[in-house]
Amino acid sequence: MKSHSKISALLSALFMGLGQIYNKQYIKGLIMMGVGLFILITFAVDFQHAMWGLTTLGETKQTIDGWDIVQGDHSINLLIYGLIFLIASILVLSAHVANVVDAYSVGKKREIGIVPNGIKETLKTMYEKGFPFAMLLPSVFATAFLIILPNLFGVLLAFTNYSSPNHLPPKNLVDWVGFDTFIDLFKMDMWSSTFYGVFGWTVLWAILSTFTCFFAGLFVAIIVNQKGIVFKRFWRSVFILPWAIPQFVSILVMQNLFNGEFGPINQLLLDLGILNERLYFLSDPTLAKITIVVVNIWFGFPYWMVLMSGVMTSIDKELYEAADVDGANNWQKFPKITMPVLMFSTAPLLIMSFAGNFNNFNMIYLMTQGGPVNTSYQGAGSTDILISWIYKMTLEQRQYNMASVVSILIFVIIASISIWNFRRTKAFKEEDMMS
Structure with a gap:
């Protein structure tokens, strides 16, 4: 055949x-x-x-x-x-x-x-x-x-x-x-010092911005969902506004509010006698970083508040009733019942939020443009994170090869952290919920 x-x-x-x-x-x-x-x-x-x-x-x-x-x-x-x-x-x-x-x-x-x-x-x-x-x-x-x-x-x-x-x-x-450009990034002082400095702040920024928004949203959700609170829908609507308004507009407003020369926050603190002289929120490296984290809470907590409210309303009431029978108070029920369920449901979103904040270009660049100037850095400011440094290297300095190297490193870092965390979380393993 x-x-x-x-x-x-x-x-x-x-x-x-x-x-x-x-x-x-x-x-x-x-x-x-x-x-x-x-x-x-x-x-x-x-x-x-x-x-x-x-x-x-x-x-x-x-x-x-x-x-x-x-x-x-x-x-x-x-x-x-x-x-x-x-x-x-x-x-x-x-x-x-x-x-x-x-x-x-x-x-x-x-x-x-x-x-x-x-x-x-x-x-x-x-x-x-x-x-x-x-x-x-x-x-x-x-x-x-x-x-x-x-x-x-x-x-x-x-x-x-x-x-x-x-x-x-x-x-x-x-x-x-x-691999010459990769070697230069880690061996040439002008590049390595900038990379390590910016990378360290990027990681710190991603952690702070993620967890401050998470816990701020959790705190507000707990307060709003208390039994004695009236007009709950009104409060939820009010607190969701910072998230609903375009971030571009809100950040520029915040930039003017915290302006060191004519910002109303400085003027208010001076009028109340809390300050004797102006604080340059966006000109001092440390103050600028603190200001960015605080402002980011305002934009980030509404999302977590709404999410936490939804998760908490879905928790089986019988769990709390059983805890009441055992004589548990609210301080005991929260870490034993509420928090584990919240973390189980929101862990993947928390990881995604960390990855998003790692590349949160808008918040950094619109608020401070990466400043104030850091003379020990190559083309980066004190508040620049990796993604805003890449932006400057490409559009301002034309260091395209070095920007590409840093982009690859960002991908490797975020992918590694995300994969590691996703593998550890039980949110995708429904059978673990039953154990």
Whole structure:
């Protein structure tokens, strides 16, 4: 008996559609051959040049000939162009593998006496079974070129010397430098001191901003949900307003309130005699950090208040009734009943909030622009966190390769912390709730 499956798979591997023609699916095979020819012609023209640009990042610099500028190779354009072709090649290879698998499966059916589908049966099968795949194709292309491509481009920049002033296209070429930029970040004093300082404050900021909002929201939720409190809906509505108002507007208002020269908070404290001289909330490094944390509580606690209120109302009342029978008071019921249930329900959100605060660009940049100035830092201020430092390195200093390195480190740090915490929390293990 002929091995139709192996022969058809081999023919399809040699060229798209040949296996289908061997399996007597002539129209289907011709269509696939047409697609294969189109891909071959398209890629044959540009693929070699694209891969050359991706591997070399160009070889010809921009020069000046008299009054004319002779354009050379643009390294960044070549990098992007090469990545587009690389991702497109992976998609084409996937389609080619699917073509081989299709020819092999039809060949297998021929071996057991099943007649291959004609064009009508093929179209019907595609309509009935292929509809979900057709609907997913736009998402595949969007993910490949709108998510994977930009992220891969950002990662690869870390392995180049793409920075100001000597390696900015089109005037200069960009080169692959391997891990040199990573080494510079940790070994060169001007970069390492800045990174360690900014990283330390970033971690402290993420912890403080997460837990202060968490416990502030918990405190307000407990107060509002007390039995003796009237107009509970009113209080919930009032306290949710800071979260509902656009943060951009609110932060700018807070920036003016805490202004050291003409801010009303300073003026009020002076009028009440609490202060003898003005406090420069946003100009002193320590005060600026404290101010940012305090202001962030105002924006962050409403979310946790609403969340805690919902969780507390869902706690089984019988648990509290059983505790009352055992003679437990409120101070004993809270850590033994309320808090464990709250932590079980909110632990994943707490982890996500920590990750979000780690990259809370708006709060830092709109409030202080990363200031006040820190002379021992390279391009960063006293309140800059990693993400705002990256912003400055890219848009203000053009240190794109170093910004890319720091971005990769942020991803590694947040991913590691999140995975570790998610694996430890029991919130996703419903069976643990029963134990």
